[in-house]
Amino acid sequence: MADGNIADVQAYWNRRPCNLRHSKQEVGTREYFDEVEERKYFVEPHIPAFAEFAKWKGKRVLEVGCGLGTDAVNFARAGAEYNAIELSEVSMELAKKRFDVFGLKGNFVATRGEELSKHFDLASFDLVYSFGVIHHTLNPVEIVREMRKVIKPDGEVRIMVYAKNSWKDAMIGAGFDQPEAQSGCPYAYTYTPEEAHALMEGFKITSLEQDHIFPYVVEKYVQYEYEPQPWFKAMPEDMFRALEKRFGWHMLIKGKPV
């Protein structure tokens, strides 16, 4: 992993916002955003179940690192009072555009997760949500501390970080894979369950699960074709699911402030 600072992290995600190529339609159009959503939840079907969008109707939600805003629009559509921060202005502008296109209301702040309490009232959010974000910054624990400050005493945190004991980490270690679609990601930390507990200081973890193995042939996937790798194709579906639950790349953490 390269040495870097927050400017490197920002430059990386500005160069290639997450999921930017999830559709071939013209970027920023309704068709584009619809296809981005369809592909994201096709490839990562565990996300809606983890976020439970409908649960947050009428609740104050803060998303840390909203990216292009796929989960964002689903929180807003479900009736949440939606707020987001994002380090990459390029990503955030697209998320804002997406809200305009669909006539949704949301509050977007261009800042980093390390500075939440400078921008939001303390103890003010029912849900602080962050999917695949905090492991990409220099010191993720700083973001967790900030999350703890802005969450209500009876609020909830839901975050996804990358799992160390995972198929993907093994493949990266063996030189067959890389953490992100584009190479050169400055930081992509991975966690064991014990390390996740240390990361989540100030919270009691109420649920910790692993999920998600990307099964497709990358050369086909970038052509929008979904052909499983031969070794996954040969595997019965319930066996593949068992593998995902044991060696998934996504560590899904839910917690309550203590």
Ligand SMILES: C[S@@+](CC[C@H](N)C(=O)[O-])C[C@H]1O[C@@H](n2cnc3c(N)ncnc32)[C@H](O)[C@@H]1O
């Ligand atoms: C893998 S993408 C995930 C985006 C979105 N959550 C999703 O699921 O599509 C990682 C995002 O984290 C953002 N990010 C990285 N470090 C950050 C920080 N310190 N504060 C806020 N956002 C950050 C990046 O700009 C990028 O948009």
